[in-house]
Amino acid sequence: MTFSALSRLECPKCGLTHDPDQVIGLCPCGSPLLARYDVPAVKLTKDELAARPPDLWRYHELLPVRAPENVVTLGEGMTPLLPLPRYGREIGVDRLLMKDEGLIPTGTFKARGAAVGVSRAYEVGVRRIAMPTNGNAGSAWAAYAARAGLEALVAMPVAAPEICRREVKVVGARLHLVDGLIGDAAAYVREQEGYFDVSTLKEPYRIEGKKTMGLEIAEQLGWRLPDVIVYPTGGGVGIIGIWKALLELRELGWIDGPLPRLVAVQSTGCAPIVQAYEQGLPESEPWPDAQTVAFGITVPRALGDFLVLRAIADTGGTAVAVGDETILAEQRRLAELEGAFVCPEGAATFAAARRLRESGWIHAGDQVVALNTGLGLKYPQTVPL
Amino acid sequence: MTFSALSRLECPKCGLTHDPDQVIGLCPCGSPLLARYDVPAVKLTKDELAARPPDLWRYHELLPVRAPENVVTLGEGMTPLLPLPRYGREIGVDRLLMKDEGLIPTGTFKARGAAVGVSRAYEVGVRRIAMPTNGNAGSAWAAYAARAGLEALVAMPVAAPEICRREVKVVGARLHLVDGLIGDAAAYVREQEGYFDVSTLKEPYRIEGKKTMGLEIAEQLGWRLPDVIVYPTGGGVGIIGIWKALLELRELGWIDGPLPRLVAVQSTGCAPIVQAYEQGLPESEPWPDAQTVAFGITVPRALGDFLVLRAIADTGGTAVAVGDETILAEQRRLAELEGAFVCPEGAATFAAARRLRESGWIHAGDQVVALNTGLGLKYPQTVPL
Numbered sequence: 001m002t003f004s005a006l007s008r009l010e011c012p013k014c015g016l017t018h019d020p021d022q023v024i025g026l027c028p029c030g031s032p033l034l035a036r037y038d039v040p041a042v043k044l045t046k047d048e049l050a051a052r053p054p055d056l057w058r059y060h061e062l063l064p065v066r067a068p069e070n071v072v073t074l075g076e077g078m079t080p081l082l083p084l085p086r087y088g089r090e091i092g093v094d095r096l097l098m099k100d101e102g103l104i105p106t107g108t109f110k111a112r113g114a115a116v117g118v119s120r121a122y123e124v125g126v127r128r129i130a131m132p133t134n135g136n137a138g139s140a141w142a143a144y145a146a147r148a149g150l151e152a153l154v155a156m157p158v159a160a161p162e163i164c165r166r167e168v169k170v171v172g173a174r175l176h177l178v179d180g181l182i183g184d185a186a187a188y189v190r191e192q193e194g195y196f197d198v199s200t201l202k203e204p205y206r207i208e209g210k211k212t213m214g215l216e217i218a219e220q221l222g223w224r225l226p227d228v229i230v231y232p233t234g235g236g237v238g239i240i241g242i243w244k245a246l247l248e249l250r251e252l253g254w255i256d257g258p259l260p261r262l263v264a265v266q267s268t269g270c271a272p273i274v275q276a277y278e279q280g281l282p283e284s285e286p287w288p289d290a291q292t293v294a295f296g297i298t299v300p301r302a303l304g305d306f307l308v309l310r311a312i313a314d315t316g317g318t319a320v321a322v323g324d325e326t327i328l329a330e331q332r333r334l335a336e337l338e339g340a341f342v343c344p345e346g347a348a349t350f351a352a353a354r355r356l357r358e359s360g361w362i363h364a365g366d367q368v369v370a371l372n373t374g375l376g377l378k379y380p381q382t383v384p385l
Numbered sequence: 386m387t388f389s390a391l392s393r394l395e396c397p398k399c400g401l402t403h404d405p406d407q408v409i410g411l412c413p414c415g416s417p418l419l420a421r422y423d424v425p426a427v428k429l430t431k432d433e434l435a436a437r438p439p440d441l442w443r444y445h446e447l448l449p450v451r452a453p454e455n456v457v458t459l460g461e462g463m464t465p466l467l468p469l470p471r472y473g474r475e476i477g478v479d480r481l482l483m484k485d486e487g488l489i490p491t492g493t494f495k496a497r498g499a500a501v502g503v504s505r506a507y508e509v510g511v512r513r514i515a516m517p518t519n520g521n522a523g524s525a526w527a528a529y530a531a532r533a534g535l536e537a538l539v540a541m542p543v544a545a546p547e548i549c550r551r552e553v554k555v556v557g558a559r560l561h562l563v564d565g566l567i568g569d570a571a572a573y574v575r576e577q578e579g580y581f582d583v584s585t586l587k588e589p590y591r592i593e594g595k596k597t598m599g600l601e602i603a604e605q606l607g608w609r610l611p612d613v614i615v616y617p618t619g620g621g622v623g624i625i626g627i628w629k630a631l632l633e634l635r636e637l638g639w640i641d642g643p644l645p646r647l648v649a650v651q652s653t654g655c656a657p658i659v660q661a662y663e664q665g666l667p668e669s670e671p672w673p674d675a676q677t678v679a680f681g682i683t684v685p686r687a688l689g690d691f692l693v694l695r696a697i698a699d700t701g702g703t704a705v706a707v708g709d710e711t712i713l714a715e716q717r718r719l720a721e722l723e724g725a726f727v728c729p730e731g732a733a734t735f736a737a738a739r740r741l742r743e744s745g746w747i748h749a750g751d752q753v754v755a756l757n758t759g760l761g762l763k764y765p766q767t768v769p770l
Contacts, residue, residue: 054439054463074724075467075485078439080460086534100460103488106726107762147724149471163765170761170768172721336557339459339532341491376555377492377762380548383555 005037006064009204012307020064023124025202032201032304034244035064035208039251046223046254054078056112056212062248063116063212064205070123072148074105076115077212081220081369086337091354095367097226098340099217101374106140106167108296108343108374109213109238114140116209117198122148130195131155132185134234134296135164136374141198142173153195155185161295163378181290182299200235201303207241214245217369218255226260227366230353232345232373233264233273233319234297236308243311260369262317264308265352267292269324272301273308277319282306293324293382294344296373318361322351328382330354335376335383344382346372390422391449394589397692405449408509410587417586417689419629420449420593424636431608431639439463441497441597447633448501449593455508457533459490461500462597466605466754471722476739480752482611483725484602486759491525491552493681493728493759494598494623499525501594502583507533515580516540517570519619519681520549521759526583527558538580540570546680548763566675567684585620586688592626599630602754603640611645612751615738617730617758618649618658618704619682621693628696645754647702649693650737652677654709657686658693662704667691678709678767679729681758703746707736713767715739720761720768729767731757 009018013031018024020035027033042061052058056077065071080100088096101109118141121129130153131141138154145152152173156164157180168175178184186199200206218225225246231239239262249255266274269292272284286301302308312319324344331347334340342350349370356362376383394403398416403409405420412418427446437443441462450456465485473481486494503526506514515538516526523539530537537558541549542565553560563569571584585591603610610631616624624647634640651659654677657669671686687693697704709729716732719725727735734755741747761768 051435055465073467075465075488080440082458082460100490103460103490105485105488105724107492107760143724143726145724146721162770163762166765166768166770167726167762169770170717170720170726171724332555335555336531339490339528339530339556341528341552341555375492375762377548377552377760380551383551385547385551385554 003060003068004064004066005039005042005061006035006066007038008036009033010036021124023126023196025197033204035204037062037248039248042252049219056115056209059212059215062215064208065116065119065123067123070119072119072122072144073115074111074143074147076104076111078216079103081217084338087334090337092357092364093353093362093366093368095365096353097369099213099369099371100340101372102342106136106143107378108136108140109210110137110140112209112212113137113206113237114144114209117141117203117206118144118148118150120205121196121198121203122150126196127151128195129198130189130192131198132182132189134182134298135160136296136378139164139167142168142171145173146171153192155188157181157185159295161378200237207237207244210238210241211245213238213371214242215249218246218249223254225255225257226369228263228362228368229260230263230265230349230368230370232294232297232348232371233266233308234299234302236273236302236304238371238373239264239311240304240307243315259315262311262315263352263356264312264319265348266297266319266321267294267324267327267348268321270298270300271321273305274319274321276305276309277312282309294327294348296345320352320355322348322355326351331376331382341376342372343374343376343379346374388445388453389449389451390424390427390446391420391451392423393421394418395421406509408511408581410582418589420589422447422633424633427637434604441500441594444597444600447600449590450501450504450508452508455504457504457507457529458500459496459528459532461489461496463601464488466602469723472719475722477742477749478738478747478751478753480750481738482754484598484754484756485725486757487727491521491528492763493521493525494595495522495525497594497597498591498622499529499594502526502588502591503529503533503535505590506581506583506588507535511581512536513580514583515574515577516583517567517574519567519683520545521681521763524549524552527553527556530558531556538577540573542566542570544680546763585622592622592629595623595626596630598623598756599627600634603631603634608639610640610642611754613648613747613753614645615648615650615734615753615755617679617682617733617756618651618693619684619687621658621687621689623756623758624649624696625689625692628700644700647696647700648737648741649697649704650733651682651704651706652679652709652712652733653706655683655685656706658690659704659706661690661694662697667694679712679733681730705737705740707733707740711736716761716767725757726761727757728759728761728764731759
C-alpha cells in the first residue's frame, strides 16, 4: 500500500491535467489546480483509520505527501467537535456543534494548510517560500517552514493582528509589512525572486490540508453527515476544502445521501462572495474599501471565488453577510454560555447560524456544524479588558 | 462497569481518609487531599482504551467524576508529543520530545485541572467557585465554570498577563485584581463568603485532571516510560499529578521498571523548591521578592511543596533554577529550530534540559520529555515585534 494515492493535478477551469511531482503553481490558464487521487486504490478500512493517531495525517492516503519522512508536523488536526447545548437552545438550533480550530498549532485552521503545503513543497524540492497573508496563514506557514528548515518570506498588511507579526519573527522568517490590504501584500510577493509563491490557491496543496476539516467532521459524526456546515469565508479555501473532502469520501463509498448545505459567511464590510451569490454570478467583483473586525476574512477578491460559489450551488447552500457589531456580540454570548472564546471570524459563523434559523433557512431539527477557525486569544482587543 | 473507580480521599500527611462524595477541601490537618481509586476493579484493556476519543476523559476510570453526564468538556487532552530532532541535536539530547500543552482550551495545561475540577465540583453540588491565580488557571476555571453554568470569582495580581483578564471577563466570571502576588489574591479569596475555594490543592480534583498528562505520555510512548520528564514548577500540581499517574499505572500493571526521573524547574527569581531540594529539606521556605518573566511559576510558597520534593526524591529526580535571560533565549531558539512558539514556563524546561545535559545529569541516550505548559501566544511581549 502506498502512503498517498495522489495521481494528478487537475484544472477545474480548463480541464487540463498536470504531473504533480514537480514544482507547479497555477494552471497555465490562470486557475488554481486541484489534487486528484486514485480513490479506488485506497484499501483503508474505517476500523484501521480509527486506530491511527489523532492528527490529520491519519488521512494520508487522501493527502498529497508521498513519503512519511517528508511529513512536517506540529501535531495538527483532530480538533474537538463540541455540542453547544446552551447556546444552541438560545438560537433555536438544538443540534448545534462547534468544530474548534483553535486547538491546533499557531491557533488557527491555517495550520492544516501549512502543514500539508509545507510538507509537499519540501517533498517536491522547494526550499524558499513566500506569501501574502492577513496574518494567521503567515504565522502558520512560517512555523511549519521553520520546522522543515525552509526559508520563508511573509508579507502582511500593517493592520493585521500584531501577534501574527511576532509569530512570524520568532520562528526566524522574514517579515515585510505593507500599508494596504492583502492584495498589496500579494503584489509585493510577486516582485520577489527566488521564492516559491504559496499564496492562497496559487499552490495546489494548502487546500488538501484544509479539507481534513471535512474528513474529521465526517469521522467524528460516525460517517453520518450534518445537515448544514457554516464557514467563515475570506479566500475560501476552507469551504472548498470541506466540499472536496466530502466528494472524495463519497467516491470512497464511506458516506452517501445529500451533502451538507454549505454556508459561506462574510462580513458586511467585505462580502464579495455574498454579493455574487445574491446576484447569481459565477465569480465575484473586487469589494471596495474592505474593512471588518474579522480581519482574516478581509479578502476583497478571492482567486477561488468561483469554486466557493460552485460549492454553495452544488450543496444547496447559501452565503450570508453579518455586521461587525453582531459578530462581537455573538462572540461574547458564546463565551458566556459555553465558555468558548472564539475568534471574530468564528463568531461570524454563529451570527450567521442565528440569522439563518430566524429566517427559517436552518430548520429546528437540523444538525449544524459551525466552524470556529481560531483562538479568540489572537484577537485580545475584540473583548473588554 | 462503573464510570469512575474513585474510592476515597486520603491525606498524604496525617493518613486520614475521607468520603469523597461531599463538598470537601483540605484535610482538617491542613494538608491537601489525594483521590484514591479501587484500581484492581478497573477492567479496562489497552485496546479498549485505544479506541476511545482523543481527550482526557478516555481515562475516566481513573478520574473522579462518577457520572458521564457531569463531565464538563471543551475537548481537552491528548495533546501532541512531538520529537524535536533539530533542537535536541543542538543540546545533545537526540531523544528529546515535547509534550505540547498549548493545544488545549484556553491555551495552557491548566485546562486539565479545570475540566476535572469543575466537573467534580458540579457533581458534588458546588454552584459557586472562587480562586486566586497567576492568570492561566483563572482563565481555565472561568471558562469551564461558564460551560457548566457555575458562578466564578477569580482574583489575580495586576501583573498577571493581560490576556487572562480578558479571558476571565469574556466568559462572564467576576474578576478581582490585587496589587500583589498570588498569596495576596489568595487572602482576598479567603475573605469571600458563599464560594467554594478551588485554590491550588485546596480542593482534591485539580490534580486529577493534571495527572492525565502523565497518563497520556505513557500511552503515547506505547506504555514504555521515558528516562526523564522535565516540568516547570510553580504550585507543583503538574509534577505531582504526573507522579501520581505513573504510580497508578504501575498499580494497574500497565507499566513497570523504574519511573522517569522527575525534574522540577523554577526561575532563579522564584526558586523555593529548588532551594529546599538543595538543602535537603522536606518543605520550602517562602521566597522573598519573587519575580520572573515566567509569571505562571511565580509561587513563593506552594501548599504542595512537600509532595513535589517527595516526587523528586522518589524518582531520583532533581530541581533546577534557570534565569530569565536564559528562558527567553531558549524560547527563541526552540522557535527558530522547530517552529514551536512556547510560553516562558515551557521555555524554562528546555533551558533546564540543556543545562542538565551539559552537567551530565541527563545522558546522551536518555529519552527526555519536556513539558511546554502553554501557548507562547499568551505572552506576546516575551518576543520581538
